[in-house]
Amino acid sequence: MCRYNLHATFRWAVSGTPFQNRVGDLYALVRFLKLDPFSHYFCSQCDCKALNFGPFDARTRCIRCHHSRRSHWSYFRRYITRPITMNASSAEGRQSLQLLRKIFGNILLRRTKAEREQDVHLPPLVMETRYVRLEPSEQAFYDRLAQEYQDKVEQLAEEGMLEAKVSELLVLLMRLRQACNSGLLIKYSENKQGHRECELLRGIDSR
Structure with a gap:
């Protein structure tokens, strides 16, 4: 907000x-x-x-x-x-x-990659898959989170609400991906962090 x-x-x-x-x-x-x-x-x-x-x-x-x-x-x-x-x-x-x-x-002003390819000179896309092991504490956090989300999905399935809650399920998947990077991304996704960001923006806006 x-x-x-x-x-x-x-x-x-x-x-x-x-x-x-x-x-x-x-x-x-x-x-x-x-x-x-x-x-x-x-x-x-x-x-x-x-x-x-x-x-x-x-x-x-x-x-x-x-x-x-x-x-x-x-x-x-x-x-x-x-x-x-x-x-x-x-x-x-x-x-x-x-x-x-x-x-x-x-x-809307739409610009596609093909339209600006000559101007930007983007390098070719290179995709590389790397497998990284999480630290024990990180793995434990991820496992707890995955179990919590799995329980929630099973509950929605029992209630017949999976289709109606697709957007929420996608958020859960995003949270699991974030947990692979840092548990802080999950911690500071709470509303209190949103309020902190508002305070920071208010400081910027007042200058």
């Missing part, structure tokens, strides 16, 4: 993989760029409009318009993500895909 709070007159973003698993992944770019109305939340009972969902008071009412939490909805989710996810081949789904193409067609 800290990147969204950066103050800027102009915004731009660079990405090699705008989305990996689902259309909803694109919302992070839309939200950062503040593409109105696609990045905003709206209220169905008034003209309340905000980049963030909430905040709400103890009675789950919006502190801006005082309408209920359920009255607020995401433009991107309602008109793009949900129709495409529910049925991309339906009339509504196709319309949402066209809208998505129109949005990114107006803001």
